[in-house]
Amino acid sequence: MEGHIMDSEKAEKLEDESRYKILSREELLAYVDKGDTLADIGSGTGFFTDDLALKADKVYAVDFQEGMHKFYRDKGVPENVELINSKASNLDIESIDLIVSILSLHEIDLDKSLKRFKQVLGTEGSLLFVDWSKNAVTDNIPPREKMYTAEEARKKISNLFKVKKCEERYDTFLISAVRK
Numbered sequence: 001m002e003g004h005i006m007d008s009e010k011a012e013k014l015e016d017e018s019r020y021k022i023l024s025r026e027e028l029l030a031y032v033d034k035g036d037t038l039a040d041i042g043s044g045t046g047f048f049t050d051d052l053a054l055k056a057d058k059v060y061a062v063d064f065q066e067g068m069h070k071f072y073r074d075k076g077v078p079e080n081v082e083l084i085n086s087k088a089s090n091l092d093i094e095s096i097d098l099i100v101s102i103l104s105l106h107e108i109d110l111d112k113s114l115k116r117f118k119q120v121l122g123t124e125g126s127l128l129f130v131d132w133s134k135n136a137v138t139d140n141i142p143p144r145e146k147m148y149t150a151e152e153a154r155k156k157i158s159n160l161f162k163v164k165k166c167e168e169r170y171d172t173f174l175i176s177a178v179r180k
Contacts, residue, residue: 022172023102023130025051031128031176032056036097039120041088041113042104046072046081052100053078060084060093088113095122103172105131106146110156118160118179127161127177129153136171150175 028051032038036056040049043061045068052059061077062084063069069083077083086092088101089112099117101108117127134147141147148156150173154166161177 019047019103023048023174028052028100028102028128029055031100031126032098037095038098038100039084039091039093039096041091041099041101042107043072043083044068044104045075046077048100048102049081050078053081056080056098058082060096062086062088062091089116091116091120093120096120096125097122098126098128100128102130103132105129105148105153106142110148110153114157114160121179123179125179126164127157127175129157129175130172133168133171133173135168138171141171149173 028048032052032055034055037058038052038056039060039062040052041062043049043063046061049059049061057080059081061072061081064085064087066085069085072083084093088108099121132141132147134144134149134152150166150168153173153175154163157163157175157177160180162180163175163177165174165176167174
């Protein structure tokens with residue numbers, strides 16, 4: 001599935017405040033408990049990572065493109081954020097509380113990554129995925145063959161996790177799940 005990748009040469013586009021229309025800071029932070037340790041998969045320039053760092057104790061910003069990390073370092077990385085250069089399926093972190101992926105699910109090997117996520121998450125660990133939907137109205141999205149509908153993603157996720165929320169939104173979907 002790793003085929004539609006935002007080129008780090010275009011990283012500046014990921015800093016657009018209009019991204020909060022997809023997931024507001026308040027909604028994102030509602031999934032984070034004070035003191036959590038979490039991983040932001042596909043963290044890119046740290047746009048959403050910076051918000052997560054406001055509430056979490058420790059945030060691992062995971063992206064396999066060093067160019068994204070360079071942009072983030074130049075922008076300024078909060079003290080409680082550690083940059084990790086890795087693909088989601090190779091995540092090498094000990095026990096964490098929450099894994100977040102915003103607009104990156106279509107870029108990872110989901111089956112392989114979910115297995116790794118289950119190993120990495122603590123016994124009460126949870127997932128939050130927001131991604132472009134195959135049902136999107138707009139055409140300004142990644143190639144549809146790389147994407148899932150909420151239901152398609154829910155089915156894959158529910159093999160290893162208990163899905164608590166699954167909803168199609170305008171152009172995107174949101175899924176939250178906990179470890180079984």
